[in-house]
Amino acid sequence: MINLDPAMLNRVIKPARYTGNEWNSIKKDHDKVAVTVALSLPDVYEVGMSNLGLKILYQILNNRVDTAAERVYAPWVDMEAEMRERNIPLYTLESLKPVKEFDIVGFSLQYEMSYSNVLNMLDLAGIPLFTAERDEHMPIIIGGGPCTFNAEPVADFFDCLVLGEGEEVMEDIIAAVSSWKKAGKINGRSGILRSLAQIGGVYVPSLYDVTYHEDGTVAKVLPNCPEAPLVVTKRVVKDLNTVEYATRPIVPFLDIVHDRIMLELFRGCTRGCRFCQAGVLYRPVRERRPELLLKMAKEMVDSTGYNEISLTSLSSADYSCLPDLVDSLMGELKEQGVSVSLPSLRIDSFSIDLAQKVQQVRKSGLTFAPEAGSQRMRDVINKGVTQKNLEDAVSAAFQAGWSTVKLYFMMGLPTETDEDVLGIADLAYKVLDLYKEIKGRKGAKVTVSVSCFVPKPHTPFQWFGQDLASEFERKQQLLKARLRDRNITFNWHDARTSFLEGAFARGDRRLGQVLLKAWQNGARFDGWSEYFKYDVWMDAFNTCEIDPYFYATRHRDFDEVMPWDHLSSGASKSFLQREYEQAVTEELTCDCRREHCSACGVCPGLGVEVLDWGSRA
Amino acid sequence: MAKLRLEITKGEEIRYISHLDYASAMERAIIRAKLPVAYSEGFNPHMKLSFASALAVGVTSQAEYIDIECKEEIDINQAVERLKAVLPMGIRIKGAAYMQGNVSALMAIVNLATYEITVPLLAEDIGIIEDSIRWFNNAESVLYTRESPKGKKEMEIKQYMAKPIAITVLEKAVRLILEIRITPTGSIKPGEVLGALVAMFDLPIDIDNLLIHRTGLYISNAGRQVSPVEL
Ligand code: SF4
Numbered sequence: 001m002i003n004l005d006p007a008m009l010n011r012v013i014k015p016a017r018y019t020g021n022e023w024n025s026i027k028k029d030h031d032k033v034a035v036t037v038a039l040s041l042p043d044v045y046e047v048g049m050s051n052l053g054l055k056i057l058y059q060i061l062n063n064r065v066d067t068a069a070e071r072v073y074a075p076w077v078d079m080e081a082e083m084r085e086r087n088i089p090l091y092t093l094e095s096l097k098p099v100k101e102f103d104i105v106g107f108s109l110q111y112e113m114s115y116s117n118v119l120n121m122l123d124l125a126g127i128p129l130f131t132a133e134r135d136e137h138m139p140i141i142i143g144g145g146p147c148t149f150n151a152e153p154v155a156d157f158f159d160c161l162v163l164g165e166g167e168e169v170m171e172d173i174i175a176a177v178s179s180w181k182k183a184g185k186i187n188g189r190s191g192i193l194r195s196l197a198q199i200g201g202v203y204v205p206s207l208y209d210v211t212y213h214e215d216g217t218v219a220k221v222l223p224n225c226p227e228a229p230l231v232v233t234k235r236v237v238k239d240l241n242t243v244e245y246a247t248r249p250i251v252p253f254l255d256i257v258h259d260r261i262m263l264e265l266f267r268g269c270t271r272g273c274r275f276c277q278a279g280v281l282y283r284p285v286r287e288r289r290p291e292l293l294l295k296m297a298k299e300m301v302d303s304t305g306y307n308e309i310s311l312t313s314l315s316s317a318d319y320s321c322l323p324d325l326v327d328s329l330m331g332e333l334k335e336q337g338v339s340v341s342l343p344s345l346r347i348d349s350f351s352i353d354l355a356q357k358v359q360q361v362r363k364s365g366l367t368f369a370p371e372a373g374s375q376r377m378r379d380v381i382n383k384g385v386t387q388k389n390l391e392d393a394v395s396a397a398f399q400a401g402w403s404t405v406k407l408y409f410m411m412g413l414p415t416e417t418d419e420d421v422l423g424i425a426d427l428a429y430k431v432l433d434l435y436k437e438i439k440g441r442k443g444a445k446v447t448v449s450v451s452c453f454v455p456k457p458h459t460p461f462q463w464f465g466q467d468l469a470s471e472f473e474r475k476q477q478l479l480k481a482r483l484r485d486r487n488i489t490f491n492w493h494d495a496r497t498s499f500l501e502g503a504f505a506r507g508d509r510r511l512g513q514v515l516l517k518a519w520q521n522g523a524r525f526d527g528w529s530e531y532f533k534y535d536v537w538m539d540a541f542n543t544c545e546i547d548p549y550f551y552a553t554r555h556r557d558f559d560e561v562m563p564w565d566h567l568s569s570g571a572s573k574s575f576l577q578r579e580y581e582q583a584v585t586e587e588l589t590c591d592c593r594r595e596h597c598s599a600c601g602v603c604p605g606l607g608v609e610v611l612d613w614g615s616r617a
Numbered sequence: 618m619a620k621l622r623l624e625i626t627k628g629e630e631i632r633y634i635s636h637l638d639y640a641s642a643m644e645r646a647i648i649r650a651k652l653p654v655a656y657s658e659g660f661n662p663h664m665k666l667s668f669a670s671a672l673a674v675g676v677t678s679q680a681e682y683i684d685i686e687c688k689e690e691i692d693i694n695q696a697v698e699r700l701k702a703v704l705p706m707g708i709r710i711k712g713a714a715y716m717q718g719n720v721s722a723l724m725a726i727v728n729l730a731t732y733e734i735t736v737p738l739l740a741e742d743i744g745i746i747e748d749s750i751r752w753f754n755n756a757e758s759v760l761y762t763r764e765s766p767k768g769k770k771e772m773e774i775k776q777y778m779a780k781p782i783a784i785t786v787l788e789k790a791v792r793l794i795l796e797i798r799i800t801p802t803g804s805i806k807p808g809e810v811l812g813a814l815v816a817m818f819d820l821p822i823d824i825d826n827l828l829i830h831r832t833g834l835y836i837s838n839a840g841r842q843v844s845p846v847e848l
Contacts, residue, residue, distance in 0.1 A: 005826065006675070006825075006826050006827065006828055007823070007825035007826040009632075009633050009675065010675050010825060010826075010827070011825065015633035015674065015675070016631075016633045016634045016635070016638060016674075018633075019630075019631075019632070019633050021630040021631060021705065021706045021707060022705065023642070023645070023646075023703075023705040251642075251645055251705075253631065253634040253638040253639075253641075253642055253705075254634070254638055255638075301648070302649060302651075303649070304645065304649070305644070305645030305646060305647070305648035305649040305703070306645065306648075307644075307648060336648060336651070337648070337656055337662060337664070
């Protein structure tokens with residue numbers, strides 16, 4: 001057990017990030033379990049504690065008598081300095097034991113900008129950074145989360161990466177590690193890696209060799225041993241009604257990012273927005289039954305004492321039984337002072353009615369994501385939202401008494417022209433006008449947030465070259481000049497952060513050196529603007545003689561081998577290509593949830609099906 | 618309506634949580650225990666709870682007080698048992714009573730806090746320590762500058778000292794007993810008293826490693842001290 005000095009904890013901000021003992025946290029005797037797991041998200045406590053996947057895994061793993069699962073997050077920069085000064089290794093919040101003593105360390109990789117924190121945490125833990133440098137006494141370092149579908153830039157640092165949903169595969173992994181340990185860690189490190197490689201959805205990067213063409217593109221990614229499959233395909237839970245859920249989540253003392261009950265209505269979203277990676281990775285749509293959701297919600301209120309339930313999903317308003325579910329939740333839990341909230345709104349009046357129902361207070365404004373300003377652009381990205389949908393939704397919101405509206409957009413989408421960019425401004429002004437029409441006076445406030453589009457692997461736009469940072473900046477200025485109304489607030493993302501994200505999102509293994517160099521030169525918490533050090537990253541690219549533009553802004557041909565072609569979400573490359581071609585010709589693709597199948601390949605390929613209670617009623 | 622007053626602790630396990638965190642931990646425990654707590658009216662109803670005094674990050678306590686406004690008066694033992702079963706580590710219930718009639722707010726009646734502070738020594742010589750404490754105790758007035766994000770403020774410490782500081786020298790550490798007045802116009806924090814002892818009275822302690830523990834909160838009147846649950 002690590003001894004935590006009061007002097008250290010007295011000095012850092014929010015010391016409760018580092019001391020555990022939260023309600024529902026579970027402490028087990030390590031001598032009485034076969035496998036110990038440290039679950040992590042490489043960001044600060046408040047972010048890591050808000051991740052639903054880790055909450056679920058924590059419960060599933062701790063339900064096993066043979067396993068102890070604990071938590072560890074990235075110490076904030078002040079705590080890191082204190083720990084380094086005192087030689088305190090990275091430790092878990094439950095047992096305060098060094099992470100290095102665990103059998104497995106699992107990192108949830110949610111965004112590329114957290115990679116430098118992974119290296120930093122391994123280093124703080126005293127674990128060798130490279131998989132090749134670790135022997136059988138070191139923990140097995142596992143990555144999960146959306147980034148694993150192309151975690152090639154961190155491939156050299158991870159022992160294995162898990163593709164897809166973790167509920168079932170984690171149990172397979174525990175079983176494999178437990179029997180390997182029982183057999184006296186037979187065949188050492190390579191023994192366990194080879195046995196893990198045989199589990200569906202588990203990718204062991206060191207068992208693959210990558211070769212490159214002269215022009216720098218990938219030639220082949222091939223397994224170097226018989227245990228490793230040619231293609232690793234994601235794991236997917238067939239029926240969410242039959243798997244364990246995080247019904248006893250840890251209740252933190254500190255305010256965290258999502259400090260409420262997360263009730264996951266369904267997984268997957270097949271609206272088919274062509275920029276969206278989650279839409280591809282989590283196919284198909286699988287809903288939980290409303291009766292089960294109600295039961296889960298009550299259990300969670302009892303087990304946590306939270307007074308707010310957030311209906312979490314990629315697009316919660318699409319849940320087939322939503323109005324009934326909301327009614328029964330509110331009816332049954334009102335007595336206990338519990339409120340219901342919807343994290344995302346669909347752009348239609350149905351959503352406004354619901355928002356009105358659940359929101360007793362007009363606290364914050366309403367948030368919509370039209371994603372693009374012009375109808376043409378929205379057709380390109382297959383965002384099935386028309387100008388009329390938007391006007392109806394906003395009008396309904398104003399009629400219901402809201403006056404503040406937040407609108408989310410992207411710039412830098414394929415085929416974008418300046419006219420499309422300026423369409424964002426037109427839309428913002430339209431919203432102000434609508435308010436005047438409805439209320440007969442001024443008074444609406446509109447916030448326009450525009451991010452820089454980052455093409456992601458496994459999406460129809462995976463071939464598309466990202467805009468140059470200078471181009472993003474030009475478009476931002478263009479828009480800024482047009483948005484000169486004091487009732488409009490304009491926020492935009494830093495183009496340089498998006499550029500780096502773009503390079504890593506579609507990077508290959510050679511970027512591992514860049515990451516190492518940047519981390520050595522001080523990069524961490526890159527997702528936090530106050531710590532993002534662009535120059536450190538550019539220097540690292542320079543030193544390694546690697547061109548970031550090759551990864552971020554280059555257009556790829558359809559026949560180029562992608563660094564992630566051996567990692568499958570189940571959606572076929574031909575489907576993605578078809579979608580890209582239809583994007584360019586501004587053709588729409590329907591939602592397979594309630595309309596016909598668009599043959600992405602996931603259902604037949606993975607032996608799963610769409611579960612939507614609305615469509616079969 | 619019934620007002621349930623509890624005497625609770627903030628233990629070592631949760632030393633580093635803030636007062637706000639502590640309050641919401643109690644709120645959530647009350648929901649888990651399904652106590653018939655009352656809520657305020659209005660758009661954003663909140664639980665009717667009130668505390669005697671805020672406890673800073675890094676400070677533990679064996680005597681915190683909370684008033685819980687209840688819609689009905691359920692059996693007190695049952696209420697305590699139900700709550701006990703769902704309290705996080707570090708919070709224990711030490712006393713409970715329903716307050717009868719129109720009682721004034723805890724915050725308004727508590728006027729004395731006692732602390733036990735343990736801190737490592739930087740010098741072996743007990744004489745130096747005793748001298749330093751004696752100077753402080755004998756001083757007419759001690760001025761201390763409180764620095765906060767709002768700016769600097771000059772404070773006179775001695776007006777808040779209800780009694781002279783008592784000390785016990787332990788092995789490599791010293792324990793100080795402080796009794797501090799809480800007045801309608803303000804009070805001094807125990808950490809600030811130690812800060813003054815180091816800066817102005819040369820107390821040789823490792824102030825960074827200070828451990829503060831609140832031992833009591835009282836209503837002190839004409840020499841008589843009672844705790845809020847003894848009212
Ligand atoms: S295979 Fe068809 S039904 Fe299944 S997710 Fe893909 S498009 Fe939808």
